[in-house]
Amino acid sequence: MTQTESDTDVTALKDFRNTLLGTLLRPGDEGYDEGREVWNGMIDRRPRLISQCAGAADVASSVHFAREHDLEIAVRGGGHNVAGTAVCDDGFVVDLSEMRAVWIDPDARTARVQGGALWGDVDHETQAHGLATTGGVVSHTGVAGLTLGGGIGWLMRKHGLTVDNLRSVDMVTADGEFLRASDHEHPELFWALRGGGGNFGIVTSFEFALHPVGPAVLAGPVFWTANAAAGVLRFYRDFVRDAPDELGTVVKFGTIPPIPVVPEELHWRPAVAVSTCYAGDIEEGKHVLRPLREYGTPLLDLVSRKPYLAHQSGLDSTVLHGWHYYWKSTDLPELSDDLIDVLIDHAFAAESPRSYAVMFHLGGAVSRVPEDATAYAGRNAPHNININGVWRPDEDFAESDTEWTRKFFEALEPHREGVYVNFLGADDGTHRVREAYGERTYRRLADIKAEYDPDNVFHLNQNIEPTP
Ligand SMILES: Cc1cc2nc3c(=O)[nH]c(=O)nc-3n(C[C@H](O)[C@H](O)[C@H](O)COP(=O)(O)OP(=O)(O)OC[C@H]3O[C@@H](n4cnc5c(N)ncnc54)[C@H](O)[C@@H]3O)c2cc1C
Structure with a gap:
């Protein structure tokens, strides 16, 4: 890297840091080592930058910055994925783990949940109203990764999978744009988000239907x-x-x-x-x-x-x-x-x-x-x-x-x-992603991927390759 390029990078980084409400971590910063740890202690990766987002605006500017600087993007929700896809070597981690708020509408029986919340956060707020939705069986699992893959749990036989209770999502696209998906807005994308994993964008909040459960x-x-x-x-x-x-x-x-x-x-x-x-x-x-x-x-x-x-x-x-x-x-x-x-x-x-x-x-x-x-x-x-x-x-x-x-x-x-x-684990390979969906569903997902993320920006996941 020449001196001029390096100066540009430093200035760009400083400008970017100023746009954030959350924290930007680089190797050597206090909190960097904790910030790159995930649930599976076997994963030991060193990203170039970790953007600990405070809200959707930080997520969007993080995507813009990473793309402008050609940095590989990993997305972190609860950090629980066994394959460690929430963190990468040398790239840019868009980390939502500070975004854990949960809002309940007890009359409508719905919850809006930020993209970095854990299931313990959701259960804590919903149970205060005697309500719940299907979530994971371990409370420190992330809502985002679990939901986007389907979501199985104790309540599923009565109330369906987590995705069967998903009403809408707010997300940031691969272009850094904001978008809401539901049965009425971008319905084909909403279909894909209910099982297709983190392939289509970064979800900043989920809206779930709730049901009387317990306490x-x-x-x-x-x-x-x-x-x-x-x-x-x-x-x-x-x-x-x-x-x-x-x-x-x-x-x-x-x-x-x-x-x-x-x-x-x-x-x-x-x-x-x-x-x-x-x-x-x-x-x-x-x-x-x-x-x-x-x-x-x-x-x-x-x-x-x-x-x-x-x-x-x-x-x-x-x-x-x-x-x-x-x-x-x-x-x-x-x-x-x-x-x-x-x-x-x-x-x-x-x-x-x-x-x-x-x-x-x-x-x-x-x-x-x-x-x-x-x-x-x-x-x-x-x-x-x-x-x-x-x-x-x-x-x-x-x-x-x-x-x-x-x-x-x-x-x-x-x-x-x-x-x-x-x-799926780290060494399961792409053939097992196809196995998870079957050919028909995989092809439909690949078409939707081609529409919303044609450059496969979100590929550190159980990846669906965009239809060429
Ligand atoms: C101890 C344990 C118990 C589990 N129990 C269950 C269970 O009961 N039921 C069940 O269904 N699964 C269960 N799982 C599996 C779990 O669903 C996955 O590990 C899931 O990936 C965890 O989500 P996370 O947000 O914590 O993961 P992370 O590691 O943070 O993310 C995994 C991937 O999800 C995507 N992602 C994360 N956040 C976002 C976001 N905000 N927007 C878009 N994409 C995002 C990214 O592609 C990322 O690579 C369990 C896992 C563990 C380790």
Whole structure:
């Protein structure tokens, strides 16, 4: 770089900094190292600039600046994506993590949520009015990335995916322009935003429909020893087949976490758990859950009446920021005996006591929305499984548990059907993005991408390439 160019850059940077209400960070600045950290501690990238936006105006000027200076753009919401797409080497991070406000209209039963909010922020405000919408099962997950990929959670069988509750978004386009998308404004773009991920622009706020939920729900896990897992899964297959929409369940394979509600002698014990949330009348819930709670000999039954808010953060301490995570995921059909055998053969073979697999039960309201109503493509899958290798940075499980994750995933090959885009990892590759959408939906998304982001400015994501 010549002296003149360098002077220009310094002046341009200074001018840009003056346009911002938020903070601009460069290597060496106080806060830079915290600013480049994301949830997955394996990701260690050094952007040239991090623009911690205070509002939509900062987002727009950040996009203008990055494009004028030919800097690669990464977009950060909650920073939870396992592939670490919220941060890049040498480029420009448009960071919305300071934009976490949530406004509730209790009469209209809607929430407007800024693009950097976490699910804990949303639940906190909505539950003050006895309301909620489908969100993630860990409260420190970002609203933006989760919503744009589809959004699965405890309430989905009753109230649909997060995207089924999305009414509109305000966003900044690849040209740095403001735009609102809804069923009435840019409807084709709005279709794409409901599942197509961060490919189409930077969302500065989301508007969601809310529903009466709780504030108390009947919820919690029932644990059985790992040796009983095959029987538990066969029972579970029949139990969820006719389950009411109010009942959300997730099967977790791994060890029992050492959290205060668990007796010490059970800490780290290999176990299968069926976690539950009954989003309806508590007495009815007790009746619905009785057969599950009475199946076999549970090691531990933590189902109880509790605030929905507490349930939504109950898993937070089991997936802490800064640990190392390696994921593989797939959608699954109904649990045949063959599939159960594969699950049992692999689920408990990890070496790290923190590694686990989680299998969500979908169906209900998710499957009643027509497949082409939104860009989310896995509506007919009854389950999806996420195989999570997890270890602390100071532990030596990287090789063994990456291998465990891969082998488990490979063994599921004969049963696999599709994948949830938000569970894709860094090494899954573009073919799996196509797998997530299927050819028809992918082509429609690629056409919309060509209209709204023809230069693929937003490509640090599960990328949809614009139709040439
Ligand atoms: C512990 C854990 C639990 C999870 N549980 C669930 C769950 O219950 N249900 C579920 O559906 N998923 C779940 N996920 C997956 C989650 O949906 C994805 O990790 C998602 O990407 C997180 O969003 P984020 O905003 O935190 O991510 P970030 O890492 O900040 O962003 C990921 C990508 O989203 C895009 N993006 C982020 N913010 C914006 C924005 N404002 N505008 C436009 N694009 C943006 C960008 O492309 C970015 O690269 C979980 C993930 C983790 C780690």
